[in-house]
């Protein structure tokens with residue numbers, strides 16, 4: 001029994017890791033006012049890039065770096081469309097998803113069914129991992145897990161306690177006022193979207209070179225959309241994203257466990273979205289301002305507009 | 307950054323969709339000088355200053371600093387040249403705290419923990435002006451007056467060489483304005499230069515060395531303030547004589563319109579800010595509420611108009627209980643509201659002018675047939691409205707946000723007064739209006755009163771209160787310090803009451819009690 005429990009929690013954390021990475025990235029982007037619905041596509045690009053580079057170099061860390069760079073590059077498409085061209089962010093984000101999924105499928109075709117020789121394995125942290133219960137669950141995880149949690153905390157700190165954070169948040173709240181304070185709104189938004197893309201690509205890399213060690217088309221399996229929901233669920237707060245990501249990760253694990261009991265996996269797949277709606281409902285009924293949504297989210301901004 | 311010694315704007319042109327907002331404008335300021343920029347609503351003052359601050363690009367013309375041509379392609383470039391600005395429409399981030407708003411543009415803000423590290427300096431800085439604002443409050447919790455103070459602090463912390471002030475005192479109290487002007491005078495002595503836009507001619511006369519007057523986008527004159535009086539300034543601005551005083555004939559009180567009984571209201575932070583206020587307003591009466599911003603007048607007004615929960619007490623209009631009814635119901639009972647923040651609460655900025663002209667009234671018979679709006683009638687009504695209230699606009703088919711600040715205010719006033727409400731609740735109604743429009747508006751309020759309407763006027767402008775009100779209540783920390791008749795001799799001490807002195811016992815020969 002004990003073993004099962006530990007393994008369930010452990011797998012929950014593994015499943016939550018890419019969700020957390022993606023969500024933190026999306027939070028940065030949305031806090032600057034840019035809605036990026038391209039997460040699913042960027043994740044796929046990250047996954048395929050990480051896989052291909054690892055496959056050829058034999059170094060998964062190199063694969064991870066390449067994935068991050070690829071994710072940033074492809075996100076620039078969305079940044080350009082929504083910041084420089086002030087186009088509709090929903091349209092441009094959906095286009096990014098299509099583009100990313102397509103590119104990833106194309107590039108990955110030759111690699112389907114060729115597992116990697118090496119992947120990023122669990123990295124037990126000395127001493128800490130020997131603690132009973134807690135050790136194996138929290139401190140015997142893939143480096144992606146540690147990175148995700150640290151990045152979430154780091155992002156929270158950045159947003160709440162640094163000047164740059166105030167600038168990013170101000171940009172999302174009121175780009176016009178922010179610009180009159182001498183902040184380069186376009187630059188802040190570009191940086192936020194690109195950084196967010198890097199995070200999403202990391203999430204993808206986790207799937208292809210750590211969680212599994214193979215590439216299959218469509219392996220992101222809707223995680224990009226869960227990230228969008230999770231960003232709202234977390235009310236744009238990276239700390240709450242940690243809780244949310246592992247909660248939703250738990251649902252993933254449950255999906256496999258409950259299937260034999262005859263509970264439809266579709267029902268469970270629905271839960272993250274239901275939970276998000278519930279949070280919005282409950283939070284919104286109490287005080288909509290407390291929801292914290294960036295006031296100018298998804299609103300194009302052009303200088304000189306009144 | 308070199309210090310700015312002189313600044314020139316030469317042959318500046320700017321038009322918007324066929325409106326010539328700036329038409330060959332020349333202007334010069336040198337260090338140690340305060341230049342007043344005058345002009346009626348829509349004359350192009352804000353446009354010109356936005357060009358100087360890098361928000362707009364001029365269609366033609368150049369800007370020179372110390373004789374050298376410079377290009378200002380963004381607010382950042384302008385800040386780098388040592389220019390700071392207080393904007394007419396507050397450029398504040400509503401969901402952020404006061405500290406975060408100030409840190410955003412503060413040149414020496416620390417990278418880490420700005421909120422913690424800047425609190426002390428912000429508090430001591432604002433004490434210099436006797437502004438007391440809670441640095442941890444979110445901006446949306448502040449009244450218009452408090453927001454204006456934040457806006458001023460924001461512009462001053464960086465110590466700009468050229469400070470542009472676009473109606474900085476429109477919702478400050480006289481005392482705050484005085485303190486603020488002392489600071490400006492000190493800055494002038496230190497060799498800084500200031501461009502001040504204001505519709506309050508007394509202020510202009512008091513503090514400015516020179517004025518430049520705009521009309522319909524052109525410069526119509528320069529003058530030294532020494533040689534001008536208020537009257538001649540006004541004439542220069544609007545091209546005709548303006549009457550500054552009104553005769554308010556006495557009227558006997560008729561039946562009660564508004565009845566407020568022991569009302570308590572919570573503020574945004576959840577604790578009470580209106581603590582048991584009772585009063586009545588009658589037909590043929592203008593009732594004023596004077597007080598420093600942030601003493602509960604905003605919340606009281608919101609409670610009366612249905613925008614905020616009343617936690618205790620009753621409010622009645624024409625003997626109908628409207629406590630905690632919906633704003634629409636209250637509006638239908640005969641209450642109109644001119645809110646203190648025109649952009650956020652007075653209009654829908656992206657809707658067309660004719661749509662904004664019937665907000666809250668769209669469901670009335672004259673503007674709609676079943677589920678459909680009667681656009682013909684709406685537009686005719688709007689045309690009449692902008693004619694009566696002299697709203698300067700190229701057409702009624704433009705987005706309302708493109709009107710100048712004062713013209714937006716005129717539109718709101720027109721809409722609310724044309725509805726012929728039993729009770730008109732107006733907060734800072736002349737906020738941002740030029741002298742001509744102010745005169746017109748005050749006449750309209752008096753006309754409403756003569757026709758049997760009741761007016762509840764909230765203002766920090768004591769002159770306005772004295773001129774218009776039959777009775778004045780002074781509010782302090784959510785309580786009335788007293789209600790005075792306009793002929794009450796204690797009215798001269800209203801300033802003291804605004805600061806919290808209760809019931810001065812002057813009046814019947816007790817003048818020596820101080």
Ligand SMILES: Nc1ncnc2c1ncn2[C@@H]1O[C@H](COP(=O)(O)OP(=O)(O)OP(=O)(O)O)[C@@H](O)[C@H]1O
Pocket residue numbers: 304305306322323325326327345346347348349350351352353354394698699700708709710711712713738740
């Ligand atoms: N972005 C814009 N788009 C369209 N028209 C504009 C825009 N900005 C200003 N205008 C027009 O330019 C004219 C000048 O406006 P401006 O705001 O400069 O006036 P102002 O002198 O500041 O008036 P006020 O005293 O009312 O603030 C107005 O007719 C206004 O409608």
Ligand SMILES: [Mg+2]
Pocket residue numbers: 351352353394472710711712
């Ligand atoms: Mg203006």
